Amino acid sequence: VDGTKAQPHPFDDAVTLERDNGQVRGRTTAPYNNMVGPFGGVTAAVIVRAIEQHPEVHGQPIALTVNYLGPIAEGGFELSARPVRTNRTNQHWTVELSQGGAVTTTATAVFGLRRPTWSATEAAPPTAPAPADVPVGGFPAAIAWAQNYEARFVDGGLDGLGGLPLDDSVTTMWIRDHPARALDFAALTAISDTFYPRVFRRLGSFVPAGTVSLTTYFHVSAEGLAKQGSEPLLATARAHRFGLGYFDQSAQLWGTGGTLLATSQQIVYFKA
Amino acid sequence: VDGTKAQPHPFDDAVTLERDNGQVRGRTTAPYNNMVGPFGGVTAAVIVRAIEQHPEVHGQPIALTVNYLGPIAEGGFELSARPVRTNRTNQHWTVELSQGGAVTTTATAVFGLRRPTWSATEAAPPTAPAPADVPVGGFPAAIAWAQNYEARFVDGGLDGLGGLPLDDSVTTMWIRDHPARALDFAALTAISDTFYPRVFRRLGSFVPAGTVSLTTYFHVSAEGLAKQGSEPLLATARAHRFGLGYFDQSAQLWGTGGTLLATSQQIVYFKA
Numbered sequence: 001v002d003g004t005k006a007q008p009h010p011f012d013d014a015v016t017l018e019r020d021n022g023q024v025r026g027r028t029t030a031p032y033n034n035m036v037g038p039f040g041g042v043t044a045a046v047i048v049r050a051i052e053q054h055p056e057v058h059g060q061p062i063a064l065t066v067n068y069l070g071p072i073a074e075g076g077f078e079l080s081a082r083p084v085r086t087n088r089t090n091q092h093w094t095v096e097l098s099q100g101g102a103v104t105t106t107a108t109a110v111f112g113l114r115r116p117t118w119s120a121t122e123a124a125p126p127t128a129p130a131p132a133d134v135p136v137g138g139f140p141a142a143i144a145w146a147q148n149y150e151a152r153f154v155d156g157g158l159d160g161l162g163g164l165p166l167d168d169s170v171t172t173m174w175i176r177d178h179p180a181r182a183l184d185f186a187a188l189t190a191i192s193d194t195f196y197p198r199v200f201r202r203l204g205s206f207v208p209a210g211t212v213s214l215t216t217y218f219h220v221s222a223e224g225l226a227k228q229g230s231e232p233l234l235a236t237a238r239a240h241r242f243g244l245g246y247f248d249q250s251a252q253l254w255g256t257g258g259t260l261l262a263t264s265q266q267i268v269y270f271k272a
Numbered sequence: 273v274d275g276t277k278a279q280p281h282p283f284d285d286a287v288t289l290e291r292d293n294g295q296v297r298g299r300t301t302a303p304y305n306n307m308v309g310p311f312g313g314v315t316a317a318v319i320v321r322a323i324e325q326h327p328e329v330h331g332q333p334i335a336l337t338v339n340y341l342g343p344i345a346e347g348g349f350e351l352s353a354r355p356v357r358t359n360r361t362n363q364h365w366t367v368e369l370s371q372g373g374a375v376t377t378t379a380t381a382v383f384g385l386r387r388p389t390w391s392a393t394e395a396a397p398p399t400a401p402a403p404a405d406v407p408v409g410g411f412p413a414a415i416a417w418a419q420n421y422e423a424r425f426v427d428g429g430l431d432g433l434g435g436l437p438l439d440d441s442v443t444t445m446w447i448r449d450h451p452a453r454a455l456d457f458a459a460l461t462a463i464s465d466t467f468y469p470r471v472f473r474r475l476g477s478f479v480p481a482g483t484v485s486l487t488t489y490f491h492v493s494a495e496g497l498a499k500q501g502s503e504p505l506l507a508t509a510r511a512h513r514f515g516l517g518y519f520d521q522s523a524q525l526w527g528t529g530g531t532l533l534a535t536s537q538q539i540v541y542f543k544a
Contacts, residue, residue, distance in 0.1 A: 062484065062485075062518055062539060063339075063484065063485045063539045065337040065380060065485070065487060067335075067364050067380050067382060069356060069357040069359075069364045070357060070359065084341060084368075084375050084378055085341040085342060085374075085375060087341075087342065089517070089541075090484065090541070092339050092341045092378060094366070094378055096356075102357075103356050103357060106356055106364060106366055106380055107380075108337060108339050108378055108379075108380055108485075110339060110484050110485055110539070112484075112517065112518070112541075113517075114516040114517060115516065115517050116516070117514075117515060117516060117517050117542065117543065117544055118471075118475065118514065118515075118544040119513075119514055119515030119516070120474060120513075120514045120515070121512070121513050121514075121515075122440060122441055122474075122510065122511050122512055122513065122514070123512035123513065168394060169394055199390075202392060202394075203390065212334065212335065212362065212382050212384075213334075213335045213337070213380075213382055213487075215337060215485075215487045215537060217518075217520050217537070217539045219512075219513040219515060219516070219518075219520070220516075221516055238394065239394050240393070240394055240395035240491075240524065240532060240535050241391075241392075241393050241394065241395065241491040241532045241535070242389075242390065242391055242392045242393075242394070243389060243390075243391030243392070243393075243491060244386040244387065244388070244389060244391070244491070244492075244493055245361070245384065245385075245386060245387050245389050246334055246384070246489075246491075248489050248491070248535055250522070250535075252512065260512060260513045263512050263513070263520055263522075263537075265487060265489070265535075265537050267334060267335045267382070267489045269361075269362070269384075270389065271389065272389055272390040
């Protein structure tokens with residue numbers, strides 16, 4: 001018995017998978033529960049992790065789309081990750097997550113080799129004070145998964161929702177895993193889904209809302225992520241259009257020194 | 273023989289599918305050829321059409337992600353479109369397009385019922401003169417598919433590429449099918465992929481580039497599309513980040529009267 005063995009980070013525990021004869025199994029963990037079922041970001045992270053650990057993986061994450069078909073019940077789930085085509089420099093995946101034979105989540109992913117090319121960042125990060133100058137807090141205590149993040153709201157926090165409709169849906173926050181943890185692709189994927197529904201901000205109230213599909217593009221290599229370490233990301237999101245039962249959300253995740261680590265989109269069901 | 277029978281529009285011909293005992297077959301058509309294989313936008317449109325014509329379809333397009341695994345050869349292809357889960361108000365699809373048993377294209381789609389809800393457009397359309405005040409033209413004559421569009425470049429046309437690097441990757445254009453054709457979801461999907469690669473603009477030159485994954489969100493119902501008819505769309509696109517062999521593109525497709533019809537993202541492979 002190694003009495004000095006540390007507990008794993010709750011995030012590492014949540015994305016732990018067992019691989020047995022080609023069968024891959026995971027399970028939900030209480031710290032990443034949402035209102036109904038697990039936090040969608042951790043489900044997306046589990047899918048990234050399943051591909052990363054697949055024996056045929058070729059390269060690093062380039063793009064991921066996750067579709068949320070229905071709630072995941074607390075407990076175990078099965079993952080089927082299939083490399084549909086492996087090209088010289090990239091690889092295309094189709095993934096299904098299921099419980100008791102019923103598919104709860106589908107995904108496609110592009111992985112690829114990263115090589116130096118001409119580069120430029122055309123977008124600009126939002127203006128924000130340094131993390132140390134912004135108070136920690138702002139996620140509701142009732143949301144289990146949110147307790148695993150250290151958030152510092154620069155703009156558009158939930159505290160600002162006073163029942164009055166607001167003109168824009170922008171939220172900007174410093175965010176990292178709590179306890180602090182070196183960033184990897186799975187954790188970056190989860191962070192791309194940490195924004196509360198934009199419609200709350202526009203209406204100034206909580207209404208039924210849930211992500212239907214999430215697409216994240218990765219603009220960084222594993223080497224670049226290592227440079228980020230456990231420093232907070234500057235994360236910003238807004239919507240373009242609300243109507244006919246859905247709205248979109250467009251997000252940017254900025255690393256230290258103005259490095260754009262990821263851009264992300266989602267389409268969200270709402271009732272109002 | 274009905275001598276008065278009109279030729280179908282080239283777009284309708286390109287997205288025509290045959291359904292036989294659950295097998296769905298299509299074929300490439302010369303007018304929508306790209307440099308290698310068909311225009312990616314028409315492949316995405318074929319996928320939308322395959323779902324729309326499926327006997328179990330439930331609702332209208334909400335979200336579509338298409339992954340381009342490899343080139344499609346001229347000729348026939350098979351489509352497999354599977355409704356993985358049908359909920360009360362939405363439906364999730366997984367689609368594969370293949371030739372000779374090899375998958376060339378994968379996709380997931382969300383379809384859903386549209387109902388009136390609170391609505392707001394937070395994004396603003398780009399400033400542009402009326403279509404009649406912008407000259408038609410600007411797509412290269414050598415690109416077959418581009419001849420099926422009437423484009424009017426407001427900003428960021430290919431003509432402006434003089435070998436000098438430019439500071440931004442924005443292109444804004446009025447665009448519609450040519451000959452003019454009433455807009456439907458398949459055609460709107462194709463138009464979301466009509467921008468030339470953003471890296472051409474930043475580098476001021478043509479370099480190898482190809483879309484790897486395309487995600488389009490639909491913000492309009494069939495009823496709203498009917499109002500648009502065959503009027504030009506104001507389409508605008510830009511990139512956020514270029515590097516490590518890939519760049520992203522973010523696009524907005526605006527209809528008459530400042531109606532945001534669709535938003536779209538893609539991740540593009542490039543060499544430079």
